[in-house]
Amino acid sequence: MKERVLMKGNEAIAEAAVRGGCRFFAGYPITPQNEIPEYLSKRLPEVGGSFIQSESEVSAINMIYGASCAGARAMTSSSSPGISLKQEGLSYIACGQLPCVVINMVRGGPGLGTIYPGQADYFQAVKGGGHGDYKLFVYTPATVQEAVDITYKSFEMADKYRIPVLILGDGTIGQMMEPVVLPEMKDPATFPEKKWALTGCKGRERNIINTLDMNPERLEAITDRLFDVYEQIRENETEYENYMCDDAETVIVAYGIVSRVAKSAVNILREQGKKVGLFRPITVSPYPDKALSAIADLPNVKKFLVAELSKGQMVEDVRLIVNGRKPVEFYGRTGGFVINTEELISVVEGGKR
Amino acid sequence: MARVIFNTDRCKGCGLCVTACPKQIVHINGDKVNAIGYNPAEVSEMDKCIGCAMCATMCPDCVIEVRR
Amino acid sequence: MEEKVVFARPSLLTDAPFHYCPGCTHGIVHRLIAEVLGELNVSRENVIGIAPVGCAVFAYDYFDCDMTEAAHGRAPAVATGIKRVHPDKVVFSYQGDGDLACIGAAETIHAAARNENITIIFINNGIFGMTGGQMAPTTLLGQYSTTCQDGRDPVLNGYPVHVCEMLSQLKGPQYIERVSTHDAANVLKAKKAIKKAFQYQLEGKGFSMIEVLVACPTNWKMTPVKALEHIKNEVIPYFPLGVYKDRG
Numbered sequence: 326m327k328e329r330v331l332m333k334g335n336e337a338i339a340e341a342a343v344r345g346g347c348r349f350f351a352g353y354p355i356t357p358q359n360e361i362p363e364y365l366s367k368r369l370p371e372v373g374g375s376f377i378q379s380e381s382e383v384s385a386i387n388m389i390y391g392a393s394c395a396g397a398r399a400m401t402s403s404s405s406p407g408i409s410l411k412q413e414g415l416s417y418i419a420c421g422q423l424p425c426v427v428i429n430m431v432r433g434g435p436g437l438g439t440i441y442p443g444q445a446d447y448f449q450a451v452k453g454g455g456h457g458d459y460k461l462f463v464y465t466p467a468t469v470q471e472a473v474d475i476t477y478k479s480f481e482m483a484d485k486y487r488i489p490v491l492i493l494g495d496g497t498i499g500q501m502m503e504p505v506v507l508p509e510m511k512d513p514a515t516f517p518e519k520k521w522a523l524t525g526c527k528g529r530e531r532n533i534i535n536t537l538d539m540n541p542e543r544l545e546a547i548t549d550r551l552f553d554v555y556e557q558i559r560e561n562e563t564e565y566e567n568y569m570c571d572d573a574e575t576v577i578v579a580y581g582i583v584s585r586v587a588k589s590a591v592n593i594l595r596e597q598g599k600k601v602g603l604f605r606p607i608t609v610s611p612y613p614d615k616a617l618s619a620i621a622d623l624p625n626v627k628k629f630l631v632a633e634l635s636k637g638q639m640v641e642d643v644r645l646i647v648n649g650r651k652p653v654e655f656y657g658r659t660g661g662f663v664i665n666t667e668e669l670i671s672v673v674e675g676g677k678r
Numbered sequence: 679m680a681r682v683i684f685n686t687d688r689c690k691g692c693g694l695c696v697t698a699c700p701k702q703i704v705h706i707n708g709d710k711v712n713a714i715g716y717n718p719a720e721v722s723e724m725d726k727c728i729g730c731a732m733c734a735t736m737c738p739d740c741v742i743e744v745r746r
Numbered sequence: 747m748e749e750k751v752v753f754a755r756p757s758l759l760t761d762a763p764f765h766y767c768p769g770c771t772h773g774i775v776h777r778l779i780a781e782v783l784g785e786l787n788v789s790r791e792n793v794i795g796i797a798p799v800g801c802a803v804f805a806y807d808y809f810d811c812d813m814t815e816a817a818h819g820r821a822p823a824v825a826t827g828i829k830r831v832h833p834d835k836v837v838f839s840y841q842g843d844g845d846l847a848c849i850g851a852a853e854t855i856h857a858a859a860r861n862e863n864i865t866i867i868f869i870n871n872g873i874f875g876m877t878g879g880q881m882a883p884t885t886l887l888g889q890y891s892t893t894c895q896d897g898r899d900p901v902l903n904g905y906p907v908h909v910c911e912m913l914s915q916l917k918g919p920q921y922i923e924r925v926s927t928h929d930a931a932n933v934l935k936a937k938k939a940i941k942k943a944f945q946y947q948l949e950g951k952g953f954s955m956i957e958v959l960v961a962c963p964t965n966w967k968m969t970p971v972k973a974l975e976h977i978k979n980e981v982i983p984y985f986p987l988g989v990y991k992d993r994g
Contacts, residue, residue: 348831349827349830349831351823351826351827375830375831377826377830377860379823379856380852380853380855380856381852383820383823383852383853384820384823384852384853384856385823387816387817387820387823387824387827387853388823388824388826388827388830389827390814390816390817390820390823390824390827391796391814391816391823391824391825391826391827391828391829391831392827392828392830392831393827394814394824394827394828395794395827395828395831395832396831397831399827413817414817414820417816417817421814523794523812523813523814523828523832524812524832525791525792525793525794525811525812525832525835526790526791526810526811526812527791528791531790531809531810531811531812531813532812532813533806533812533813533814533815534813534814534815535797535806535813535814535815536815537803537815679749681749688763690767690768690769691768692768692769692963692970693769693969693970693971694769694771694970694971694974696971697971697974698929698930714763716768729752731752731753732930734753735753735774735930735933735934736774736929736930736933737773737774738764738766738769738770738771738772738773738774739763739764739766739773740755740759740764740773740777742753743751743753743754743755744751744752744753744754745749745750745751745752746749746750746752
């Protein structure tokens with residue numbers, strides 16, 4: 326049996342990245358994700374990787390652009406205000422079809438906001454964020470173990486689909502300590518060759534990675550390809566957890582830290598004989614729309630309740646998918662508050678709003 | 679014997695080679711229009727060319743090859 | 747005696763014609779980079795280049811090596827990422843004054859401070875060329891641009907930025923020099939500087955930036971020949987040529 330170790334979310338993610346083959350990290354300090362760069366500043370050189378504390382978030386994401394162009398598995402991490410600054414780079418990375426992993430330990434906003442958790446970067450993560458037509462592949466871990474597993478897998482997904490993967494965590498996931506089983510160390514020498522990468526054009530035509538094309542046909546073809554890939558991901562890789570939805574009358578929809586609270590609420594309400602379930606998307610871009618849609622079709626399901634740490638962002642996707650078949654209610658907190666179990670139970674029972 | 683060979687259809691007629699030539703044998707041919715629509719540079723008295731490559735050094739478009 | 751080719755298009759350049767305006771000396775600098783890498787026996791598979799945003803945005807069409815094109819001002823960060831992954835490759839970025847000294851000033855300063863083992867070729871033509879002649883951080887006082895139409899006024903528009911002087915104050919960088927393309931003698935000096943910069947990179951000595959004064963006849967509204975005279979008479983007195991830092 327593999328050893329379980331007690332680790333802080335941010336450090337566990339950093340170690341999982343190294344084990345998943347990450348050999349380049351650039352980032353800028355911002356709370357609540359500082360343990361990721363701190364850990365990697367020591368860890369990456371041990372495995373022959375490169376760590377840079379960059380002069381800015383903008384520079385960090387562009388260093389990732391460079392390292393990814395060069396063929397390395399590369400990662401950056403930040404928290405909300407810093408992720409806003411990375412949007413320019415993410416647009417270029419997406420257009421250049423450059424694989425990389427970006428961690429957002431979301432804090433409450435807008436503006437400088439707070440260092441306490443939030444989920445108000447959902448729109449930014451799943452609707453684009455930067456300029457132009459592109460999508461990120463977005464995961465939302467709910468436990469430290471899941472954050473580890475997702476981080477490890479994200480490098481594979483990024484390489485397989487040549488897409489930037491964003492891990493949408495929150496301050497709680499980053500800061501909490503939980504027991505985790507760490508995955509095996511991968512050897513980057515065993516990774517498939519990236520024929521498109523800038524590695525020095527020995528014995529081949531030169532490779533050019535750019536995001537500029539003044540030819541409308543070609544640029545439209547590039548954009549089409551980005552969205553074809555996104556649809557392949559929707560088909561093959563969307564993930565979710567269906568927790569007691571099949572006989573539920575009320576289905577709570579929540580991700581990340583709120584989904585843990587929701588699961589506790591479901592357990593308590595079930596003990597009271599109340600038919601409540603939880604739908605937890607693990608990927609939110611692409612959204613597990615088929616699975617949620619199937620739940621919306623269940624005759625026993627009377628309503629959905631979307632709970633988020635925002636003024637209502639994921640609720641828009643849920644409403645689009647449910648498409649009027651069932652009522653979709655919303656409950657959100659902001660300012661750094663995390664919804665607690667009693668509060669959520671009260672909302673489910675038609676109390677507090 | 680030195681000589682210069684102009685890839686005339688790449689010339690944009692900027693004239694930087696004209697001023698660079700110490701022998702003043704390069705000039706813009708105002709009667710000729712090249713494939714990209716410019717009056718190209720050319721050499722009239724090639725026998726005076728010393729192959730110094732000053733013209734080629736100043737050419738922004740790599741139009742000029744120098745042999746000697 | 748058999749005739750020899752003593753000057754020809756260097757092999758590191760592709761056959762694509764430069765898109766630059768007549769008399770723009772960007773093309774000279776492209777050629778110099780290709781020439782010196784050839785002279786240093788750096789073959790195409792050992793070079794990775796980064797194009798900027800600006801007139802040289804299409805530079806990836808001209809160098810026969812792996813190339814990318816960075817977001818505006820971000821080339822030093824992109825170069826850093828590439829060089830850290832491929833320390834055995836020669837990595838250079840080619841950037842204009844808007845790109846390097848304005849929107850990318852932070853990237854430039856910190857790549858220099860880290861003494862990142864890369865070479866930056868910095869084109870100073872005192873104007874935003876590609877976008878149609880707006881004021882650059884290097885636009886001279888009194889100089890016309892489409893966004894300072896009465897000439898650059900320090901009260902309204904601030905003063906030009908002296909990048910070599912600024913970077914030379916840092917402990918980090920290996921080599922900083924300003925050169926010009928206004929005549930053949932200076933082009934040869936520019937070539938020597940660019941060669942030294944790449945030589946230092948090959949020796950693992952770190953960050954070099956060569957600032958090259960380049961003419962923009964189109965946006966300066968001058969003939970190509972007048973534009974070179976303008977560099978000599980107006981630009982160089984304000985941006986003096988020379989070695990600003992050389993750690994040897």
